[in-house]
Amino acid sequence: MRADAQRNLDRVIGAACECFAEGGVDVSVDDVARRAGVGHGTVFRRFPTKEALLDAVLAKELDRMVLLAQAGLTEDDAWRGFAGFFRAAAEGYACNRALLEAKDRCRELPQMPLLQKAADKLVGRAQKAGALRRDMTAEEIFELVPAASRFPDVILDGLRG
Amino acid sequence: MRADAQRNLDRVIGAACECFAEGGVDVSVDDVARRAGVGHGTVFRRFPTKEALLDAVLAKELDRMVLLAQAGLTEDDAWRGFAGFFRAAAEGYACNRALLEAKDRCRELPQMPLLQKAADKLVGRAQKAGALRRDMTAEEIFELVPAASRFPDVILDGLRG
DNA sequence: TCTGAAACGGACTGAGCCGTCCGGTTACAG
DNA sequence: CTGTAACCGGACGGCTCAGTCCGTTTCAGA
Numbered sequence: 138m139r140a141d142a143q144r145n146l147d148r149v150i151g152a153a154c155e156c157f158a159e160g161g162v163d164v165s166v167d168d169v170a171r172r173a174g175v176g177h178g179t180v181f182r183r184f185p186t187k188e189a190l191l192d193a194v195l196a197k198e199l200d201r202m203v204l205l206a207q208a209g210l211t212e213d214d215a216w217r218g219f220a221g222f223f224r225a226a227a228e229g230y231a232c233n234r235a236l237l238e239a240k241d242r243c244r245e246l247p248q249m250p251l252l253q254k255a256a257d258k259l260v261g262r263a264q265k266a267g268a269l270r271r272d273m274t275a276e277e278i279f280e281l282v283p284a285a286s287r288f289p290d291v292i293l294d295g296l297r298g
Numbered sequence: 299m300r301a302d303a304q305r306n307l308d309r310v311i312g313a314a315c316e317c318f319a320e321g322g323v324d325v326s327v328d329d330v331a332r333r334a335g336v337g338h339g340t341v342f343r344r345f346p347t348k349e350a351l352l353d354a355v356l357a358k359e360l361d362r363m364v365l366l367a368q369a370g371l372t373e374d375d376a377w378r379g380f381a382g383f384f385r386a387a388a389e390g391y392a393c394n395r396a397l398l399e400a401k402d403r404c405r406e407l408p409q410m411p412l413l414q415k416a417a418d419k420l421v422g423r424a425q426k427a428g429a430l431r432r433d434m435t436a437e438e439i440f441e442l443v444p445a446a447s448r449f450p451d452v453i454l455d456g457l458r459g
Numbered sequence: 460t461c462t463g464a465a466a467c468g469g470a471c472t473g474a475g476c477c478g479t480c481c482g483g484t485t486a487c488a489g
Numbered sequence: 490c491t492g493t494a495a496c497c498g499g500a501c502g503g504c505t506c507a508g509t510c511c512g513t514t515t516c517a518g519a
């Protein structure tokens with residue numbers, strides 16, 4: 138790939154991350170292109186549709202989440218491991234409108250199974266330790282993550298076992 | 299007002315309620331008109347802009363919330379009064395995408411002060427009774443309402459004093 | 460330096476939407 | 490029954506946005 142192409146691709150992805158995070162999924166491709174300092178034709182050459190561009194941004198964010206979840210598993214204390222990830226994920230949602238608005242789309246992304254697996258382990262461990270309420274599945278518990286973007290500690294209090 | 303005009307106005311408001319609740323604020327005026335069985339010119343004669351139509355729908359929903367809050371105040375038990383309203387409000391958000399997406403717009407509506415006043419009383423009473431945590435203001439507590447649309451009891455657990 | 464392939468970006472198209480307008484229709488009073 | 494004022498709805502204009510296309514520019518290897 139030519140150097141200028143790579144540079145522009147990086148700029149586009151960076152701009153798209155910022156734009157979607159700040160303005161949600163309805164930000165126009167032109168806005169992204171403007172922020173990246175390229176014409177919007179350039180954006181469409183790299184990403185065949187706006188949706189593909191959004192997917193790239195979401196995938197990047199999910200990658201980060203997977204790392205956070207796996208880091209939580211290395212924590213000795215089961216509750217601290219779970220709560221740390223929960224808080225971090227909640228903050229991720231708080232800083233990124235697109236993540237919230239495109240929740241459904243996220244479910245289709247390839248890194249989702251990985252994230253789910255790590256999240257299951259975090260929840261299972263904390264439940265087995267008696268630190269986390271047992272009347273909810275992992276999936277249900279993580280439905281609360283977007284909700285927790287504002288006052289995570291209140292929700293975590295409600296989740297204690 | 300002529301009888302047919304009144305009938306169409308009712309239909310339009312009803313259709314708008316359903317459309318905005320199901321599809322959020324981005325539903326087109328044409329969709330509302332189609333569901334109401336009128337041309338979209340008829341909608342714009344009653345409501346000068348789409349925003350005005352949305353306001354009418356939101357106002358209707360807020361009116362319902364005010365009644366719910368005032369009903370909560372008649373409850374003897376302070377916690378039950380608060381929690382009942384909290385749950386009902388959360389369900390209102392769960393059944394109505396527009397309420398969530400147009401949160402900011404709701405704040406500008408004339409019935410908001412009334413709702414706020416009733417909500418303040420509910421919270422104050424429950425806090426004074428020691429049933430509700432005291433480290434959050436009423437406003438902060440009700441920021442959690444949309445979040446609670448999924449698992450209200452978990453959030454209520456977290457809110458107990 | 461030279462050259463051709465790759466990349467760029469802005470003009471263009473078509474679709475969807477908001478809001479206007481006017482010719483035709485309908486309800487209702489007399 | 491009839492005249493008319495109110496009402497209806499679809500055609501239309503202007504706008505924004507996604508996605509395409511092609512003339513022009515830039516890069517990188519020979």
